[in-house]
Amino acid sequence: MTETAQTISDRIHQMLDDLTRAERQLALSVLENYPASGLGPLAMLARDAEVSVPTVARMVQKLGYKGYPEFQAGLREELKARGKTPIAKHDTWAEAAPSGHILNRFTEAVIDNIRLTLGQIDPASFDQACALIADEAHHLYIVGGRITHTLAEYLFLHMQVIRPDVTHVQSTSNTWPHYLLNAKEGDVFVIFDVRRYENNTLKLAELAHARGARIILMTDQWRSPVHQLATVCLSNRIVVPSAWDSATTIMLLLETMISAVQTLNWSQTKARIEELEDMFDQTKLFRKFT
Amino acid sequence: MTETAQTISDRIHQMLDDLTRAERQLALSVLENYPASGLGPLAMLARDAEVSVPTVARMVQKLGYKGYPEFQAGLREELKARGKTPIAKHDTWAEAAPSGHILNRFTEAVIDNIRLTLGQIDPASFDQACALIADEAHHLYIVGGRITHTLAEYLFLHMQVIRPDVTHVQSTSNTWPHYLLNAKEGDVFVIFDVRRYENNTLKLAELAHARGARIILMTDQWRSPVHQLATVCLSNRIVVPSAWDSATTIMLLLETMISAVQTLNWSQTKARIEELEDMFDQTKLFRKFT
DNA sequence: ACAATTGTGAAAGAAATATAACACGTCGAT
DNA sequence: ATCGACGTGTTATATTTCTTTCACAATTGT
Secondary structure, X not given: OOOOOOOHHHHHHHHHHHOOHHHHHHHHHHHHOOOHHHHOOHHHHHHHHOOOHHHHHHHHHHOOOOOHHHHHHHHHXXXXXXXXXXHHHOOOOOOOOOOOOHHHHHHHHHHHHHHHHHHOOOHHHHHHHHHHHHOOOOOEEXXXXXXXXXXXXXXXXXXXXXXXXXXXXXXXXXXXXXHHHHOOOOOEEEEEXXXXXXXXXXXXXXXXXXXXXXXXXXXXXXXXXXXXXXXXXXXXXXXXXXXXXXXXXXXXXXXXXXXXXXXHOHHHHHHHHHHHHHXXXXXXXXXXXX | OOOOOOOHHHHHHHHHHHOOHHHHHHHHHHHHOOOHHHHOOHHHHHHHHOOOHHHHHHXXXXXXXXXXXXXXXXXXXXXXXXXXXXXXXXXXXXXXXXOOOHHHHHHHHHHHXXXXXXXXXXXXXXXXXXXXXXXXXXXXXXXXXXXXXXXXXXXXXXXXXXOOOEEEEEOOOOXXXXXXXXXXXXXXXXXXXXXXXXXXXXXXXXXXXXXXXEEEEEEEOOOOHHHHHOOEEEEEOOOOOOOOOOOHHHHHHHHHHHHHHHHHOHHHHHXXXXXXXXXXXXXXXXXXXX
16 A cells, blocks of 8 residues: 555655755755646756756656656646545545445546536625525525436525425426516516526527516526526536436535525525414424424 | 636537538547647547547648647647746636635535535445345335435436336325325335425334335435434535535435446346437437537 | 766657648538 | 537648757867
8 A cells, every 4th residue: 555545756766865965956056946847848958957858858767757758747636636625635525435336436536526616606796696595685596407406496585484485386387478478677587497408498588588586596407598697607527427417516515505695685585584483383293303 | 818828628618609510529638638638649639539530630720730740849838838837726616707606615515515425335335225226126206305305306317217116205295194094015116305304204214114115315414303213314515615405416416326326227127228319219308419 | 097977969760740622511591 | 210510539631949060169167
């Protein structure tokens, strides 16, 4: 295990003592700003380290690489791996299962999706989206497609509690034009559209946009064509080892949004939630305890 | 300050809107593991992004560089500069947002949930659940509650494609007893029940159990009372900084299950999926591309 | 003075890049 | 439906750059 888990930087450090003058000079220069300097041309590295070109060539072979390009490839690999957050480096999430088990492979992919999605999100846009959704002065429409209507429904169920004037529209239903009749300028549409993008959804978005509505789009990394009409576009990475796409990242953003919106509207929401709880108590739909 | 402090990654993000399909594909690939992928040979980048070599060449010029090597030099500069700043900062997921922003707080909590949930899952039970769900010899019932029916529906939509004989039952509906009339011994029930646990769901589970059905329960860390009747019980941690519980972890497990079941049934599923694609193509419900 | 190390210069060879020409498909306008 | 503009991939080629390796001189330490 001393072999595999070792970074190139470690290996250089280790052999630092056995090196000759020029080699050590080179090694230290590589470590100086690691790994950037090793990723340039060989000649540049030689110049920066103030050693000759052949010295560099001999050195990389001493490190066990067949040539300089191979050494660079090693550095790039390392850099790629480092890009992942420490927490993301778990190779086994389900500790009892082998790392090749679908539980680990899938989770790994989802964590990656989350990392990349969050990394490229603009907090200002996100906040703006939350503000739009929280704005009770305008009606809120929530639109989902064939698969995504489940996410839309999830958002709807929560929004229904948090604020009045919420409607869930299913773009695959042929009744949606009726809803649009009531849409007024300034109304807010939360639209879910991931590949394969649905024509109905696009048409709905176009009509809504034409009526002066503002659109918040939840889509994938390739972005539904709706994004051209959207006020805010939140794109999620959805790639997993499966024949299907993943909605987990979208769900995460969704719940974060729900939490944020709720905070914005807390004074009103509080009363509404209490009322709802009362109603549930009365209907005895739920158990108080196990 | 908007000029100088701009990283290449920022610039790519900015122009993302104005890019064409192949260019965006390339841009996303560059950002995928940034900056490692941009430091390899041009041809390798092109291959990874699944675009042609000239596309990359055209793109770097569009970014304002005289050639690919100059672009790489820019990346190296950036990398060198980054190495000098104190590292840390890796605790934020949405890098552009302060660590106290809800995006980071919420994501942190969800990652925790995932880690803890996966850590205590028994892979054997999980595999058993998948096998039960994949078993086409028995009817599959999927049961959700007031909120969780969205998750149930999500599972249902996928299972519908993967195998025959699937029914989605909503425990809050008063029609569910009708479904149970058809339930036979050995049939499989996937039941979602998180707090607050629903009386209807428990009753349904009891009846199903009495008829000799096997129950797979998706619940929270405190486990719905249904768990005493369940063949397999998958409990999820669902605590987040919100007035609501999180379904993200459940969604993750769900999708993993879908992927696993699909692999088990691949021979049958393949044909079903192709058939479905054909039908979609014919109805023109979906767009092929942007 | 000897051996090991290192640098110089050069040249062959390999690899990567830049560019051009052309074919194909998509999309929108007419 | 037809045309043309546009984007893109393919193929091919010229050109540059980078790498590798050689022989040999210079330097250093022993």
